[in-house]
Structures are given as C-alpha cells and as structure tokens.
Amino acid sequence: MANFSEYLPYAFALIIAIPFLVLLRQFVHSYITLKNQEIKLLSVKSNSENKTHSYERMTLFLERMKPSNLIQNFDKKLAVHEFIFLTEKTINEEFDYNSSQQLYITKNSWKNIVDSKNAIIDLLHSTYEELNNNPDLEEFKTVFIMGYMNGDDYIAATIEDLRREILIIT
Template identity: 30%
Template sequence: MEALIEFLKYTIPGLIVFFTAYLMIKTFLDNEQKKRAIDLKTNNQKLVTPIKLQAYERLTLFLERINPEALLLRTQMPSMTVGRLQAALLTTIRAEYDHNISQQIYISGKTWMTVRGAKDNVVRIINISADSLDKEQPATMLSQRIMETIISIEKSPTQIALEILKMEVNHFM
C-alpha cells in the first residue's frame, strides 16, 4: 500500500504537469494556425481585391459601350442601311461581351445575370426596332426607332445593370 502511495505521489503531479503542458501547447498551436489562416486570407484579399475592382471597371465600361446611344454613335456610318447597321450593332455587342465574359468569376452570380440580361435586352431592342423596318431603309431610321424605344422606357437596361453593379461594388468595399 505504501508503495502505491509513493508511486501516486510522483505520478499524479507528473500527469498534471504533462496535461497542463499539453493543453498550453495545443492552445498555442491552434492560435498559430488561426493566425496563419487569417494572414493567408488577408494576403489573398490583397491579391484579389485589385482584380475584382478591375472586373467591376471593365463591366462598367462594357455596359457603357453597349448603351444604345453610345453604340449608335460609334457604329453608324453614312450610307448604311437598316440591315447593315443592325448587323454591325449586334456584332459590336457580341465582341464586347466576348471580351468581358471572363469577368463573371469576380462578381456575384446575380450581378452577372443582370449584366447579361442588360446585353440581351439591348439586343432585343435592336432586333425589334429593325424588324419593324425595311432592311434597305437608311440606317438613320433604325437609329431613330432605337432611340424612341429607349426614351419610352423609364430606365435603359444598361442603366439598371450599372446601378446594380455600383451597389455590389459599394458592398464589396
């Protein structure tokens, strides 16, 4: 019995010291791992933030470039017909869209759907306006019809998408 008591006198304090050291080291290592995770996240944000902002800038530029008013000013040439202007407008929109399609990975899915929807609505406005005219009429007729359509709606599709894009940037920052 005395041997057992003598054994416990040395073993119990040793076990207490061991478990105390174990808990301290475990807590220290857990905290270090959390610090590393935070540092990694911070470093990733430092790398991703400029890229995300650039994506927002590029999509803003895309929406401004497919805005029917700006698009007509850049695309319409003298002596164009309705059919040629329609084709040129649709080609320009498609090229702009293809150039910026990769930006969707940096913005929310909802915002990307809004940007894509704005593009689709501009295409729809162009096609509906062109379908109501003879393809051989002067391009100014199509320009006028597109502008009348844009004026008749409260906000153009590109304006709506720009507002949503700006809201997302404000939440991001």
C-alpha cells in the first residue's frame, strides 16, 4: 500500500491552485463577456453611423436636384437639348452612385427619392415640349424653375421626411 504522505505535496498544490484557477476562469469569462458587449455596441454604433451617412448623402442628392441648383451646371452656350441631356445624365449617374443607400433608408423614403428624381427629369422634358419653338437656354431655365415653383415642392417634402426619420433613428 502506498504511503499517503507521498501524495501530500501534490494535494497541497492542488488545494492552493484550485481557487486561482476558479478566479482565472471567472476573469476570462468576464473579459470575454465585456468584449462581446463592446463589439455589439460598436456594431450598433456603426450601423447607426451608416444610416446617418445614408440620410446625409440622399439629402445632398436631393439638394443638388433642385432646379435652382441644376440650372447653374454646364456652359451657358449649350443648346437646350444638350443641357437637358447632360442634366439628366448627371442626375442618373449620381442616383446610380447613391443607389446602395437604399439599404439604410426606409422603403417609403426611397420611393419618395426615386419619385422626386423622376419628377425632375419629367419636368425637364415637359418644359422642353412646352417651349416647342426652340427656346434659348436662359428662357428654358426660367420656365423650368417657374414650373417647379408653381407645382408641389416634392424635393423639400422628401428632405423633410428624411429629417423626421433620422431624428427617430438617432
């Protein structure tokens, strides 16, 4: 039969090590839990920042689409049809560039943005058709702005909707 005293140093070391191992396990568990919470918080913050950034970008897009801003683009020596072509191309390119923002914006707001874009393009074409006597560019721009001002300010309404939504999100 083995002598119990041979195992006494091992038993003593085990008795001393167990509390340290338990404390170490609790520390590691607490550390991992805190790191997971930090990652979740950063993820939520990042998602919120993405949404905020999306609303900012789409507001800027809408501001650029206002007729008062569109008429300042391009050379004053362009023919009206060239101005319409370049303006429509610019609007569509910027819209395509920002189309990924729909991931962060509500469906209703995205629909309003698309409708605003299409309404501006339609207004460009309907103004040109209205002035079928081949107007000069300045006359076209004036009638274009007046056509927008006499109708509903759908761009401002869409921006206001975006503003209300971003206040709810943040």
